[in-house]
Amino acid sequence: MTTTPSGGPPFYDVVTTQRACRTFLPDPIPDDVIERILTAATHAPSAENSQPWRFVVVRDEAKRQAIADLATKVWTGGARQHSAPKLAENILHDVDQSMTGGAMAAAPVIVIVCGDPANTFPSAMESSIWPCVQNLLLAAGAEGLGASLTTMATLIPDKLRALLELPDDITPYAAVPLGRPARALGRPRRRPLTEVVHHDQWDHGDKSP
């Protein structure tokens, strides 16, 4: 019987310290922690409350390694070349370690978040799945765990389907490694609101007549 979690650290502290964690300690995660995190994930909104999310909680070491290998394949097969010029050097180094250095497989748990199209319509799938993934990531932070939103392994969905015996109609969207962070993460860097917020209509700035 799942109980709905309550309490936890202050909301804004969790939200404003969220960072992608890519290096993990091997300490196992207790079942009740995983349960609270997944319960938070299922409290995301979804179109028509269809709750199309499905989770595969992967603890098995060989399967975690196989998932990490899929991510490596996508990363070294083209994604790195695409992303490298746009990433800060330290981030690129971390992603390299994560994708090819075994860091992702070192996380004691990888959660594969999937979408089941049975009760929803295709155009509403992503607006339901990603809020669920975000709740999962935030809840991991609330529990003092590191996590990151990765999609590499899902970009060759048929291999992931075969590995996890997913039905043909189930689409994997994210592979979220979870574990104790191997090192402290700094604060996230963000553009100031003034660069992204407009009032009542788009401010075209210098481009206005």
Next chain:
Amino acid sequence: MTTTPSGGPPFYDVVTTQRACRTFLPDPIPDDVIERILTAATHAPSAENSQPWRFVVVRDEAKRQAIADLATKVWTGGARQHSAPKLAENILHDVDQSMTGGAMAAAPVIVIVCGDPANTFPSAMESSIWPCVQNLLLAAGAEGLGASLTTMATLIPDKLRALLELPDDITPYAAVPLGRPARALGRPRRRPLTEVVHHDQWDHGDKSP
């Protein structure tokens, strides 16, 4: 100068009480509250930290009414017929009120969340925008405000672009009304974890040989 918000109510209390609010009191929302909510939104993760979200904070009454009218047009033009059989009667009644009864325009603020494709790649847009929208919705709850994730008005993006003078390459994804809830919302209803969680591989249950 934006300060990063801290504190707030306990994380799990915010997450597990999130509900779609569709009826609002007209009380204005202070600027600092909007600023905290939007700062939370911008702390979502995004592919390559591209931060592709852009916001139009609509307080202008005529514009809010025009946005609500776009939603009405989509709802009565086909969406209601599609959704009605799948919605609980009380929810359908609320959505009807929201979409055609002026309830959406009654919210003192509607935030239009848009995506700017300049610094990201198309396949990563939704995995960045929806976590941002989810942070926005959660932060609204942390502030004691009601909010809901609506997309109806964005389904005729050219009319919304014209109304808000959005550049052609900016895509609106969500229209989030914000305001004091006109009535208390009950707890969300969710399937138990046992129906959506699998361990190490998909459990095919009765379908297994």
